[in-house]
Amino acid sequence: MHISMNPWVWIGVFFTFSVLSFLYKDNPFYKLAEHVTVGVSIGYGLVIWWTNSVIPRFYIPVFEQGQWILIIPAILGLMMVLRIVPKYSWLSRYAICFSVGAGSGMAIPRSMQAQVLRQLEATMLNLSFTSGAGINNIIIFFGVLTVLVYFFFSKEHKGVFGGVAKVGIWFLMIGFGATFGYTVMARLSLFIGRVLFVLQDFLGINLAG
Amino acid sequence: MLWKKQIPLAITFIMGLLLGIQYFVPHRISENFFQGYLDWAIVIGIFAAILSYISFYRVHGMRIKKKAPAWQYSVVAIVMSVTMALFGFIQGREEGMVFMNMYSYILVAIEGTMFSLLAFYISSAAYRAFRARSTQATALLLAAIIVMLGRVPLGESISFWHNIWPSLPTFTGIANWILNVPNMAAKRGMQLGIGLGIMMLSLKIILGIERSYMGSGD
Structure with a gap:
């Protein structure tokens, strides 16, 4: 064991345990870590915003390349800031409507393409009982169909329709369970990462042997 | 009313219509228009981001000024943000x-x-x-347990049946099957629903039926 002398590692360990202390109950160490995160995130965002956005996407195109037209969206963006001035907050609507309208216009064909047609295309599989892949395709096909029936609320879930919808619930439950299991494992791997940081980086324990 | 509501709604309608049609027009003018819009959207985002920074310093500044409960943490947040930004800009x-x-x-x-x-x-x-209260809840529980076991080496080592009948899948195999077949079917069904929902909401926004994004008041 060889404890690290790097002050940054000590700071990292301090904040790791400060956050973990929340498992006991909310306490000043956790609150400190929480506010430090907010502050550091804002500072980080400011630097990235300035160096990666303002300079290359606005300052250089406008003042060095003469794309003065970009002053118009800049004014629209500044109108968004007027949201915090009650008397002129309505001016922010121009920027919001510009962005929301364009976003909605883009969303209709793209959503149709990526989330509806592509998904339908991927469901039109080769169905057969003669191979494992064919049986899996049948399960996927009927699974999609039953889930869609379950989400169809314009007709009462009764009789055959209700029975099909119930099968859809089974598929959804298995899907939620799988997603849950996957999420838990992802969180656990993050936790393992923090434990390894304390054991290896801080305490200097060589786990590889 | 005209400046505060109708013109903004007209902007939504025109932008929605233009960007919606643009997707179907594979012409140079249409593509230039789209690229121009993307540049504008980035610049709007750049300046709109100022709002978030003002909001942060305003909220925490007010907490300090009013000596609100636990105001000391706001001092920490502001000091940390300034420190981080200064080091980023200077160093x-x-x-x-x-x-x-x-x-x-x-x-x-x-x-x-x-x-x-x-x-x-x-x-x-x-x-x-x-807590397996119903058969459906049990299905959810079982799927979660199998996926969890299938993601770690333990799942592979406790799949004792695989040693007796090698043709039977291990926990990893079952977990992969759950993820790729029934889970895929459920996700695809939901994706279709989400896709149709996005389209309907977008249409409502463009036509001015959905206006909540504009905020309340005149």
Whole structure:
């Protein structure tokens, strides 16, 4: 064991345990870590915003390349800031409507393409009982169909329709369970990462042997 | 009314219509228009981001000014943001600089631990929510357990039946099947629903039926 002398590692360990202390109950160490995160995130965002956005996407195109037209969206963006001035907050609507309208216009064909047609295309599989892949395709096909029936609320879930919808619930439950299991494992791997940081980086324990 | 409501709604309608049609027009003018819009959207975003910074300093500044409960934490938040920004602007963002060390040993450490905390809470929530009260809840519980076991080496080593009948899949195989077949079917069904929902909502926004994004008041 060889404890690290790097002050940054000590700071990292301090904040790791400060956050973990929340498992006991909310306490000043956790609150400190929480506010430090907010502050550091804002500072980080400011630097990235300035160096990666303002300079290359606005300052250089406008003042060095003469794309003065970009002053118009800049004014629209500044109108968004007027949201915090009650008397002129309505001016922010121009920027919001510009962005929301364009976003909605883009969303209709793209959503149709990526989330509806592509998904339908991927469901039109080769169905057969003669191979494992064919049986899996049948399960996927009927699974999609039953889930869609379950989400169809314009007709009462009764009789055959209700029975099909119930099968859809089974598929959804298995899907939620799988997603849950996957999420838990992802969180656990993050936790393992923090434990390894304390054991290896801080305490200097060589786990590889 | 005209300046505060109707013109903004007209802007929504025109922009929605133009960007909606643009997708179907494979012409140079149409593509230039789209690229122009993307440049404008980035610049709008750049200046709109100022709002978030003003909001942060305003909220915490007010808390300090009013000596609100636990106002000292607001001082910490402001000091940390200014420190991080100053080091970033003055020293730069190269590896080994204070800015990058604050990022790696403070931000990554705290955020990583915060997300890992969810592993504990999600497990205790699962215990309460999943207690196999019905067959459907049992299916959810079983799928979750199998996927969890299938993601770790333990799942492979406790699949004893695989040693007796090698043709039977291990926990890893079953987990992969659950993820790729029934889970895929459920996700695809939901994706279709979400896609149709996005289209309907977008249409309502363009036609001015949905106006909540404009905020309340005149």
